[in-house]
Amino acid sequence: MSRTLSRGKIAGLGFVFLWFFAGGLAHFAKTDLEVSIMPPYMPWPRAAVLVSGVFELLGAFGIVYGPTRRAAGMGLLLLTIAVTPANIYMAQHPDRFHIPEWILIARLPLQLGLLALIAWSTSVWVARR
Numbered sequence: 001m002s003r004t005l006s007r008g009k010i011a012g013l014g015f016v017f018l019w020f021f022a023g024g025l026a027h028f029a030k031t032d033l034e035v036s037i038m039p040p041y042m043p044w045p046r047a048a049v050l051v052s053g054v055f056e057l058l059g060a061f062g063i064v065y066g067p068t069r070r071a072a073g074m075g076l077l078l079l080t081i082a083v084t085p086a087n088i089y090m091a092q093h094p095d096r097f098h099i100p101e102w103i104l105i106a107r108l109p110l111q112l113g114l115l116a117l118i119a120w121s122t123s124v125w126v127a128r129r
Helices: 005-027 031-036 043-065 064-081 083-094 101-121
Strands: none
Touching: 005 031, 005 043, 005 064, 005 101, 031 043, 031 083, 031 101, 064 101, 083 101
């Protein structure tokens, strides 16, 4: 496997880095807002927000460094799947949030695109030699 990244993969990694870096920071800068999007059935919402914020930041920095990129990509895939209940909750209760309902609904299929971008740019599905 070539060690040189294509421009496309560099752009993909840049997007994924910025997405999770900004999201991770938001978990600490806007903790109460992040807690408010947690479904009520989730235990320990504040702890979940803070822990997921740490993992978002670790994943963002992990994809920058080649030797940890693949593992960080796997982690970000799992994390993205794990936060899906919060995104569904927001789409089910748009009246509780100051975001247009169409954005909350559109975000769900766009999350599939984010998952694909994470997998592709971090080479998660590439066989290791």
